[in-house]
Amino acid sequence: MFGQVNVLAQGQANFPPSVEDFYLPSIAxxxxxxxxxxxxxxxxxxxxxxxxxLFFLLSYRNPQLVPTKKQWFAExxxxxxxxxxxxxxxxxxxVRFAPYFTTLxxxxxxxxxxxxxxFFQISPNSHIAFPAFLAIISxxxxxxxxxxxxxxxxxxxxALIPPAPWYILPLLIPIEAFxxxxxxxFSLAVRLFANMFAGHMLLLxxxxxxxxxxxxxxxLAPVSVLSxxxxxxxxxxxxxxxxxxxxxxTVLTASYxxxxxxxxx
Amino acid sequence: MADDQKPPSAGGPGDVPSGAxxxxxxxxxxxxxxxxxxxxxxxxxxxxxTSGIATGIGIVLGMAGGIVLVIRKLGTPE
Numbered sequence: 001m002f003g004q005v006n007v008l009a010q011g012q013a014n015f016p017p018s019v020e021d022f023y024l025p026s027i028a029x030x031x032x033x034x035x036x037x038x039x040x041x042x043x044x045x046x047x048x049x050x051x052x053x054l055f056f057l058l059s060y061r062n063p064q065l066v067p068t069k070k071q072w073f074a075e076x077x078x079x080x081x082x083x084x085x086x087x088x089x090x091x092x093x094x095v096r097f098a099p100y101f102t103t104l105x106x107x108x109x110x111x112x113x114x115x116x117x118x119f120f121q122i123s124p125n126s127h128i129a130f131p132a133f134l135a136i137i138s139x140x141x142x143x144x145x146x147x148x149x150x151x152x153x154x155x156x157x158x159a160l161i162p163p164a165p166w167y168i169l170p171l172l173i174p175i176e177a178f179x180x181x182x183x184x185x186f187s188l189a190v191r192l193f194a195n196m197f198a199g200h201m202l203l204l205x206x207x208x209x210x211x212x213x214x215x216x217x218x219x220l221a222p223v224s225v226l227s228x229x230x231x232x233x234x235x236x237x238x239x240x241x242x243x244x245x246x247x248x249x250t251v252l253t254a255s256y257x258x259x260x261x262x263x264x265x
Numbered sequence: 266m267a268d269d270q271k272p273p274s275a276g277g278p279g280d281v282p283s284g285a286x287x288x289x290x291x292x293x294x295x296x297x298x299x300x301x302x303x304x305x306x307x308x309x310x311x312x313x314x315t316s317g318i319a320t321g322i323g324i325v326l327g328m329a330g331g332i333v334l335v336i337r338k339l340g341t342p343e
Contacts, residue, residue: 153286164337172328179297187293252289 015212017198017204022126022197041124048110048124052103078102081250089254090261100141101250104134108192109246115199116238123242126196128189138253146260155260178233180259188252195245199238206231291335298331299324 026035027043059074067075081102086094111130115123124130146155160176161169210227213220306323313319 162334162337164333168330168333171302171326172334174301175294175298175327175330175334178301179293183297184291187289255289 015190015208017201017208021204022200024122032060040120040122044114044120044122045111045124045130048114052106052110062130079107081105085247085250085254089251090258093261094254094258097254104253105246105250108134109243109250109259112192112196112242112246114234115196115203115242121203122200125192126200128193131192131196132189134192134249135185138256139185139190140254141253142260145257149261155262158262159260184256188249189263192245192249195241199234200240202234203231203238206234288341291339292333294338295328295331298327298329298334300327302327302330 023036024040026032026037026039028038029035055070056074059068059070063071074170078098082095082098085096085105086101088094090097111124113123114120143155144229146159149155150158159180160173162172162176164172206227210224210231213224213227302323303320304323306320306326307314309319309323310317
């Protein structure tokens with residue numbers, strides 16, 4: 001870490017941060033360039049998976065009627081997702097999706113949260129591959145659920161034909177098809193990715209900008225303190241964005257499942 | 266558990282997605298309308314060698330379609 005500060009203080013870090021800064025060096029093989037099989041990002045994703053599995057297994061291994069602290073925490077997270085997302089959006093039958101929504105919520109929240117944890121300081125979700133894959137899972141889920149409930153023909157008829165007089169249907173059906181089957185997964189992925197990418201970029205700009213000003217001229221050096229104060233303020237803003245995006249991703253998935261399950265429009 | 270007793274609200278015909286979901290649905294209809302019919306208009310432009318007039322008509326049509334969809338699907342509580 002002190003090495004890192006030294007590098008920064010000597011102005012060796014490139015000031016305008018670029019997309020390159022999101023591609024961290026490889027861990028195995030150590031330090032190799034252009035090898036992205038196992039990087040810090042990969043490590044963080046597996047770590048998040050491990051933490052979540054261990055946390056929920058351990059807190060439920062010996063469930064008590066009067067919950068212990070850990071059990072209470074796990075139950076509150078599950079209860080929050082079940083009552084405030086699954087049941088609120090989908091209704092009674094939403095309870096059977098609550099385990100998936102809880103997993104999704106916790107995974108997105110934890111991987112997002114790495115963005116402001118010291119020494120991690122970047123979220124895997126700032127690479128589009130991870131949000132994209134989560135979006136694909138949600139996309140398959142709501143289509144599968146809809147087809148299973150209504151049958152193939154009726155599901156697509158429900159999804160594509162809005163309640164409108166026949167003469168404007170030709171205008172509306174392409175819009176429906178586009179917004180249901182193309183925009184949904186795309187916007188789900190891009191929203192999460194862009195928020196985490198922009199958040200990391202902002203923190204980089206203000207942190208590195210502070211060092212850049214410190215190294216520039218004596219006149220600018222005091223301003224670097226302002227830049228770092230901004231970094232701290234933005235970290236709190238990041239925390240807000242992290243929670244909000246995890247919530248939004250889950251709520252939208254729930255809303256799509258609800259749409260697929262709804263009877264007629 | 267105790268708070269499982271909420272009235273079942275799903276599956277009813279008048280069910281609309283709540284809150285944020287409704288907002289995103291409306292926004293995506295408006296944008297998708299312009300994109301889809303704008304794109305179709307652009308294709309017509311290339312086909313007939315017109316310089317953008319069909320794209321314009323397409324975008325306006327798409328806006329209208331998007332608004333109709335928002336009104337039809339979200340604006341009429343039954």
